[in-house]
Structures are given as C-alpha cells and as structure tokens.
Amino acid sequence: MTAAERDELLIAYLEQKLSDEQLKTLEQLLSADPQAAERLAEIAYIDCALPEVMETENVELLCPDGLCGLEDPAERKVVRRSWTRVAWASAALLLFALLASLAWWSMTGGATPQTASATTLGMTCDSELTRVAANRSDAWSLGEAIASGKAQGWIELEHGNRVGLAPNSRVTLAGLNPPVVLLESGDAFFEISKQAPATDGVRFIVRTDKGEVKVTGTRFGVSRANGQTGVMVQEGRVEFRAGGESWPVEAGAACSVAQDGKLAPASPAELEWRFAELSQERAKAPQWLVLPGQGIPPQAGGDPLSAIRALLAAPGDALYAASGQAVVYRSLDGGSTWEPLSAGLTIPVRPDWYAEGPAVEEPVLSVLALGQKGDVLAASDSRLFEAHRGSVFRLPAGQRRWEMSAHSRPPNTQIRGLITLPSGETIVGIQYAGTEISTDGAKHFDHYQHYPEGHGSLMLLGYEPRSGAVFMGTETGFLRSTDKGQTWQLLDPLFSQPEGTHRATAFGYTRMGEVLAGISLERSENERTLFRLSPEGHWVKSNRGLPQKDTTRPHEGTEIDGEWPGVNAILEIVTAPSGEIFCIVKGYGIYRSRDEGHSWTAFNEGLPDTRVHSLAIDRRGFLYAGLASGVICRVRVDAARPALEPQP
Amino acid sequence: MKSASEATRLILAHRKLLLAYIYSIVRDAHLAEDVLQDSAVVILQRWSEFGEVRNFWALAREVARRQSLAALRKSRKLKVGLSTESLDALDRGFDAVAQAEPDGRVEALRACLQALPEGWRAIALLRYRDGHSLSELAERLERSANGLAVTLNRIRVRLADCVRARLKVEEA
Numbered sequence: 168m169t170a171a172e173r174d175e176l177l178i179a180y181l182e183q184k185l186s187d188e189q190l191k192t193l194e195q196l197l198s199a200d201p202q203a204a205e206r207l208a209e210i211a212y213i214d215c216a217l218p219e220v221m222e223t224e225n226v227e228l229l230c231p232d233g234l235c236g237l238e239d240p241a242e243r244k245v246v247r248r249s250w251t252r253v254a255w256a257s258a259a260l261l262l263f264a265l266l267a268s269l270a271w272w273s274m275t276g277g278a279t280p281q282t283a284s285a286t287t288l289g290m291t292c293d294s295e296l297t298r299v300a301a302n303r304s305d306a307w308s309l310g311e312a313i314a315s316g317k318a319q320g321w322i323e324l325e326h327g328n329r330v331g332l333a334p335n336s337r338v339t340l341a342g343l344n345p346p347v348v349l350l351e352s353g354d355a356f357f358e359i360s361k362q363a364p365a366t367d368g369v370r371f372i373v374r375t376d377k378g379e380v381k382v383t384g385t386r387f388g389v390s391r392a393n394g395q396t397g398v399m400v401q402e403g404r405v406e407f408r409a410g411g412e413s414w415p416v417e418a419g420a421a422c423s424v425a426q427d428g429k430l431a432p433a434s435p436a437e438l439e440w441r442f443a444e445l446s447q448e449r450a451k452a453p454q455w456l457v458l459p460g461q462g463i464p465p466q467a468g469g470d471p472l473s474a475i476r477a478l479l480a481a482p483g484d485a486l487y488a489a490s491g492q493a494v495v496y497r498s499l500d501g502g503s504t505w506e507p508l509s510a511g512l513t514i515p516v517r518p519d520w521y522a523e524g525p526a527v528e529e530p531v532l533s534v535l536a537l538g539q540k541g542d543v544l545a546a547s548d549s550r551l552f553e554a555h556r557g558s559v560f561r562l563p564a565g566q567r568r569w570e571m572s573a574h575s576r577p578p579n580t581q582i583r584g585l586i587t588l589p590s591g592e593t594i595v596g597i598q599y600a601g602t603e604i605s606t607d608g609a610k611h612f613d614h615y616q617h618y619p620e621g622h623g624s625l626m627l628l629g630y631e632p633r634s635g636a637v638f639m640g641t642e643t644g645f646l647r648s649t650d651k652g653q654t655w656q657l658l659d660p661l662f663s664q665p666e667g668t669h670r671a672t673a674f675g676y677t678r679m680g681e682v683l684a685g686i687s688l689e690r691s692e693n694e695r696t697l698f699r700l701s702p703e704g705h706w707v708k709s710n711r712g713l714p715q716k717d718t719t720r721p722h723e724g725t726e727i728d729g730e731w732p733g734v735n736a737i738l739e740i741v742t743a744p745s746g747e748i749f750c751i752v753k754g755y756g757i758y759r760s761r762d763e764g765h766s767w768t769a770f771n772e773g774l775p776d777t778r779v780h781s782l783a784i785d786r787r788g789f790l791y792a793g794l795a796s797g798v799i800c801r802v803r804v805d806a807a808r809p810a811l812e813p814q815p
Numbered sequence: 816m817k818s819a820s821e822a823t824r825l826i827l828a829h830r831k832l833l834l835a836y837i838y839s840i841v842r843d844a845h846l847a848e849d850v851l852q853d854s855a856v857v858i859l860q861r862w863s864e865f866g867e868v869r870n871f872w873a874l875a876r877e878v879a880r881r882q883s884l885a886a887l888r889k890s891r892k893l894k895v896g897l898s899t900e901s902l903d904a905l906d907r908g909f910d911a912v913a914q915a916e917p918d919g920r921v922e923a924l925r926a927c928l929q930a931l932p933e934g935w936r937a938i939a940l941l942r943y944r945d946g947h948s949l950s951e952l953a954e955r956l957e958r959s960a961n962g963l964a965v966t967l968n969r970i971r972v973r974l975a976d977c978v979r980a981r982l983k984v985e986e987a
Contacts, residue, residue: 171972174968174972174975175968178968178971178972180842180896181838181839181842182842183842183843183896185896190896193901194897194898194900194901197897197900197901197904197905197908198900198901198904201904201907201908201911203904203908204904204905204907204908204909204911205907205908205909205911205912206908206975207839207905207908208832208835208836208839208905208908208909208911208912209912209975209978209979210971210972210975211835211836211838211839212831212832212835212912212920212975212978213924213971213974213975213978214835214838214971215831215834215835215838215844215847216831216835216920216921216924217924217928217939217943217944217974218943218944219831220921220924220925220928221928221939221940221943221944540955540957
C-alpha cells in the first residue's frame with residue numbers, strides 16, 4: 168500500500184466511509200504499521216484543530232474563482248455551522264464544565280451532587296432555538312448552550328423570567344441562585360420578574376467576556392455584536408460591571424465597554440434597534456425601526472441626492488444601499504454601520520455638456536442587482552439624462568473596487584433595468600434604446616437589441632422565477648420574453664393602445680407566479696395603480712385598499728414635484744418568502760398584501776417618513792426601506808408565515 | 816493537595832489533541848465535543864485521587880478512551896469501529912504525536928496553513944472555518960462534490976505532512 172493509499176484509507180475511516188472489509192484492512196494496517204496510527208493521529212488533529220486555528224486568523228484571500236464572495240464576516244456569522252460552533256462551544260462548555268465542577272466541588276467537598284435540580288433551571292424553549300446537549304426538555308442544565316439560528320426565539324424560565332435571543336445568538340447557563348447566563352454571541356433581551364427570588368438583592372446575572380450585568384427586576388438588552396458589549400435598559404435598573412468599575416444603568420439609558428475595557432455611556436438608540444423585534448414581539452404588530460445608519464452622511468439641506476435610490480440584500484446578509492450621490496454603501500451588520508464603496512464608480516459625463524457651463528446635477532445610481540458568483544452590479548442613472556452615459560458597474564465578490572462593464576450601447580443612454588438570470592446571463596435595459604446581454608458575468612455587454620418599435624421608452628426590466636420569463640416595462644405597457652431576452656411579445660395589446668401612455672412603474676410577482684405591475688395610466692386622469700396579469704393575458708386592476716387618485720395635490724400635467732412618476736405611482740414591488748407582498752406607493756409609503764396581491768393595507772407603523780424610494784428583503788425575513796431622507800428602516804415581516812386569505 | 820487549576824491548565828493545553836483522539840474513535844465532531852467535556856469533568860472530579868501524575872497525556876487519553884467507548888455504546892447511530900488491538904495501536908500513535916509540545920504543533924499548523932496554495936487555503940477556510948458543507952461548496956464554486964472532496968483530502972494530507980516536517984526541523 169502506498170502512502171497515498173494509506174492516507175486515503177485513514178481519511179475514509181474518519182469520515183465513516185469504510186465498508187466492513189475495508190475496516191479490516193485498516194485494522195491490519197494499524198497492527199502492522201505503527202506509522203499508520205501516528206498518521207491517523209496527525210490527520211485527525213488537522214481536522215480538529217483547523218477550525219480554531221482559522222477562526223483566529225486574519226486571512227486575506229486573493230479571490231480565486233470567486234471564492235471571496237463567501238468571505239465577508241456577516242456570511243461567516245450565518246453559515247458557520249458545525250466546526251466553528253463546535254470549536255467555540257467546546258471552549259465555552261469546557262470552561263463552564265470546569266467552573267461548575269469546581270463550584271460544586273468546593274461546596275460539597277467533592278461529593279456527587281445529590282439531586283439533578285441542583286444543576287438545572289426549569290424552563291421551556293421555543294422550537295426556533297437549538298439546545299446543545301440538552302439533558303431534559305424542561306430544564307436548562309449548567310453549561311448547556313442554547314442558540315438561535317435565522318429566527319429569534321424565547322426561553323421561558325421559572326419565576327416568570329424570559330430570555331429572548333435575536334437571530335444568530337447564543338447563551339449558556341453558567342450559574343444558579345441567582346441564575347447566571349453567559350451571552351456568548353449576538354444579542355439577547357431579558358425580562359426579569361421582580362417576583363423572582365433574589366440572592367443578596369440580585370435576581371439575575373448576565374455575563375459577557377467584557378463584563379457582567381446584575382439585575383434586580385427589569386427589562387433590558389445585552390449585545391455582544393462585533394466584539395463589543397453594550398447594555399440597554401428599557402425598564403428598571405441594572406448594575407453593569409466591567410474593567411473594575413460598576414455603573415448603574417437606568418431605564419432609557421445605555422452603557423458599553425470601551426476599547427480600553429472601561430465603561431462608557433452609550434446612545435440607547437444605537438443599541439435599541441438590536442432588540443426591537445424581540446421587545447415588540449408580544450405586541451404582534453411589527454413596526455418599522457430606523458437603523459442607526461452610521462457611515463451614511465446625513466441629508467444635507469434637503470438634498471434629494473441623499474435619497475436611498477436602491478437597496479439590495481445580497482447573500483451573506485450583506486446589505487447594499489445606493490444613494491443619489493453615486494456612492495454605494497455596504498453594511499455587514501444588518502444596517503448598523505455602513506462603509507462607502509465608491510472606488511471605481513466613475514461615471515462618464517459628456518464633455519460637451521460640461522463645456523456649456525450649466526450647473527450639472529451629478530449622476531445617480533438607481534439600480535442595484537446581484538450578478539454572478541456573489542458579484543454586485545450597479546447602474547448609473549441621471550436626472551439630466553443627456554449629461555452622462557449610462558454605465559453598468561460590477562463589484563467582484565470580496566473586492567472593494569468597482570469595475571465598469573464594457574458595452575456596445577449607443578451613447579447618452581440611461582440604464583433602467585438590470586437583472587441576472589439563474590442561467591447566468593445579465594440583461595441590461597436601456598431607456599430609449601433596448602437591451603444588451605452579458606454572458607460573462609457582466610464583464611462585457613453585447614448583443615445590443617433595439618426593442619420593438621412603437622412602445623416608447625423602456626422603463627424597467629423584471630424577472631418572474633416560476634415561469635422563468637423576463638418582462639420589459641415600457642411607456643405603453645409590458646412585453647414578455649421567454650427566451651432570455653432574445654425576442655419579446657407584447658402583453659395585452661388592447662390595453663397598450665398608443666393614444667395614451669401606460670407607463671410601467673414597477674414589476675412584481677406573487678408566490679404562485681402571477682405577475683403584478685405598477686402602471687401609470689396617463690390618459691385617464693393620471694390614474695396610477697397596481698395591475699395583475701390575468702390568466703387570459705389581460706391587465707386587471709388589483710388595487711383594493713391602495714390609495715386612489717390623489718385629489719389633495721395639484722397635478723401639473725403628468726408630473727408632481729417636477730419628478731416622474733407622480734403621486735400614487737407604484738414604485739417597487741417585493742415578495743417575501745412567506746408570500747406577503749409589499750409595494751411602495753409614491754407619497755403614501757408602503758402597503759402590504761397578505762392575499763397574493765388582491766388587497767392591500769398600509770404598512771407604515773414606525774416609518775418616520777412616507778417618501779420611500781426603495782425596498783429589499785433579506786433571507787432572514789427583514790424588510791428594508793430606503794427613504795428620501797437617506798434613512799434606512801427595517802422591519803421583520805416573516806416571523807410567522809401568514810395564512811393566505813381566500814381570494815375575493 | 817494537588818491544585819485543580821493545574822488540572823484545568825493541563826486539560827486546556829492538551830485539548831486539541833485530546834479532541835482529535837476522541838474524534839478518531841467516535842468519528843463524529845459533535846459527539847467528540849461532548850465526550851471531551853465529559854472527560855474533562857471526570858479528570859477534574861477525580862484529580863485528587865490520581866496521586867502524582869507524571870504523564871498527564873496518558874492519563875487524559877485513558878479517560879478519554881473510556882468515555883469515548885461509553886459514548887459509542889450509548890449512541891444509536893454510531894458503532895465502535897476499531898478492535899481493542901487497533902485502539903491500542905491508535906493509543907501508541909497518539910502517544911507519539913503527543914511528544915511534541917502542544918503549542919508547537921498549533922504554531923506549525925498555522926504556518927502550514929499560510930503556505931497552502933491560495934485556492935486550497937480558500938477552500939479550507941470555507942469548509943473548516945465557515946462550516947460550508949461539501950454540497951454547498953460544490954454549488955457555490957461550481958465544482959463537483961467528488962472533486963472537492965478529493966481536494967479537501969489533499970489539503971489535509973498536505974497539512975499533516977507540513978506539520979510533521981516543521982516539527983522535525985524544530986526538533987533538530
């Protein structure tokens with residue numbers, strides 16, 4: 168047997184892939200060759216030590232084969248599974264096992280504990296949470312860890328105490344009398360009853376690696392995100408100890424551990440949003456929450472360029488926001504902090520326009536899309552569309568610099584749509600022109616195709632995943648392509664008579680694959696509303712509950728506030744995995760449908776401003792809204808999968 | 816009386832190798848963690864009874880072996896894979912590996928990881944640090960799962976070779 172064959176056999180053994188006969192061969196090998204057992208030890212060591220060694224390593228990759236798309240910390244946080252968790256769990260559990268053992272050892276003089284209840288706490292646990300090495304379903308054992316995955320969940324403890332875990336969080340029971348809970352990672356919200364028994368006045372203790380919170384009876388949150396520890400108190404008062412100091416933290420206040428390990432006051436708003444969904448859960452009425460948005464400059468003087476024109480929830484829980492100032496911001500922590508990614512976003516502007524000397528408004532980015540292999544795509548737009556040439560930019564996965572895609576489109580065009588198909592092609596929609604297709608991950612666009620004559624300008628592109636069809640919204644209605652944008656068929660020709668414009672303003676679809684569209688009917692008193700494509704291929708209104716024609720505002724032709732489209736227009740439609748559909752109604756904020764788009768209700772509770780420009784939903788069920796003021800808000804929408812109501 | 820903190824220090828120092836030893840018997844990462852924890856508790860509980868401990872590794876390995884076999888017997892899914900003779904051979908193999916200083920082995924592994932080809936290192940990171948399954952990796956990297964499995968095996972072998980070579984150099 169060669170060394171390579173030996174290694175292959177040993178690895179197969181560790182992976183439990185050996186047949187009985189191969190196992191016998193292995194046993195013979197181990198008996199006959201001492202080196203084989205040593206080799207098995209070496210390989211097993213690699214398997215067990217690698218996760219921890221890599222966890223502490225600050226590794227920079229050169230992105231071979233698009234691997235760096237998986238390289239952002241947020242994704243690691245979510246997808247990290249057995250090995251890394253096991254490694255950390257090992258450290259924590261071992262530590263607590265040691266502490267627990269030593270504790271009762273010293274208390275009992277080394278005697279065996281007399282009853283199981285001496286090391287457990289009565290509890291029930293939401294099914295969304297995962298219990299690690301649980302001994303009893305109704306008890307939380309010392310050293311046992313409980314973790315949340317993508318969903319949040321609650322642990323109900325005896326005496327009315329509750330611990331709520333935000334997604335991707337983990338706690339371990341580290342002591343009793345009073346209960347001591349170690350927050351290992353993530354965010355947790357605590358409701359400690361004043362009726363719970365106290366030891367030296369303390370009813371509950373929460374620990375992190377940075378400090379300790381002593382509780383007498385209150386509601387508060389503890390965050391251990393990004394290596395920091397912060398405490399935010401909602402009711403009552405806690406005592407926060409860290410770095411040799413002890414600070415009282417009152418209701419409405421917050422405190423965190425600074426870099427030097429000392430305590431420092433913190434802004435409650437910066438911490439409150441982390442626990443918002445947990446603290447709101449009992450009310451069952453989701454509310455929008457304004458994200459701190461650190462890193463995005465505040466709106467200056469009502470500058471409309473500060474608006475968040477596009478949002479994109481990318482794999483790995485990365486969130487991208489395009490502002491009108493030709494900057495894309497990225498957040499890897501759910502919207503708390505943002506970093507600008509502007510390198511390479513150089514938008515070509517026609518020199519002759521500048522030569523004329525007017526105050527040129529800067530081009531804006533208004534389209535974001537996913538590309539291939541974790542790439543992110545952005546497209547430039549402009550309110551003065553003649554001033555620049557529409558461009559597509561690609562942010563390769565794991566990189567921080569945008570690359571402009573090569574193209575063959577006519578000059579002086581605007582990008583209105585950008586979609587990447589599951590089969591890999593990227594289609595760009597160009598106003599007043601047509602489409603271009605890229606088959607190399609948006610590096611080059613070609614196959615320029617002028618769209619069918621007689622439909623006015625191209626307004627948007629859409630993709631419906633169930634049918635795999637691509638949709639093009641124009642000034643006179645919609646066209647559909649079932650061959651990846653090669654050919655287009657007009658939908659509902661009668662509806663799209665050219666005597667009046669029927670401009671497409673938004674595209675969406677239901678979970679069942681029905682197509683929804685925002686259409687502005689300019690000929691019928693500027694009615695703008697939402698339509699559904701019937702099985703017979705006709706557009707029918709699907710707008711029960713949506714604001715009807717706005718009679719309170721002046722209609723100046725077809726434009727309101729000098730901007731198209733006008734009030735009432737449906738600006739964007741997104742569908743949650745649960746089947747709920749959300750749309751932006753210009754001037755009225757966000758509306759929600761729980762019956763496949765047949766009826767709608769306003770969904771603006773907590774939203775500071777109804778001037779919403781963009782929506783995105785991530786895989787964890789958070790819906791994000793980008794506002795005209797540059798603020799980004801968030802709400803959890805799929806905590807419970809809604810039962811779809813019967814169609815009217 | 817011996818110090819319990821000394822036992823704690825020794826357990827932590829040998830933790831990775833102990834985990835590897837247990838894993839080579841139970842061949843289940845989660846179960847190996849549990850067994851390691853149980854073994855640590857047993858060592859701590861009985862630390863005062865052990866008398867003077869000259870070879871902590873041998874003591875810990877013996878406790879871990881018993882705990883591993885007990886855990887396998889309790890497990891419905893897993894079965895004892897190796898005979899007693901083979902387990903004895905395994906003990907000797909791990910004893911040889913345990914000759915090196917635990918910290919030295921970790922440092923060697925860290926250096927070897929840096930020396931991996933970039934693409935391999937990326938795959939190792941995704942698999943071991945980030946916990947992607949083989950099928951997830953295959954899908955994301957557009958490679959076959961079988962091909963990736965072969966690559967991962969080569970990575971493990973390369974690292975094992977590299978660590979051994981580095982430790983030998985240090986010995987010399």
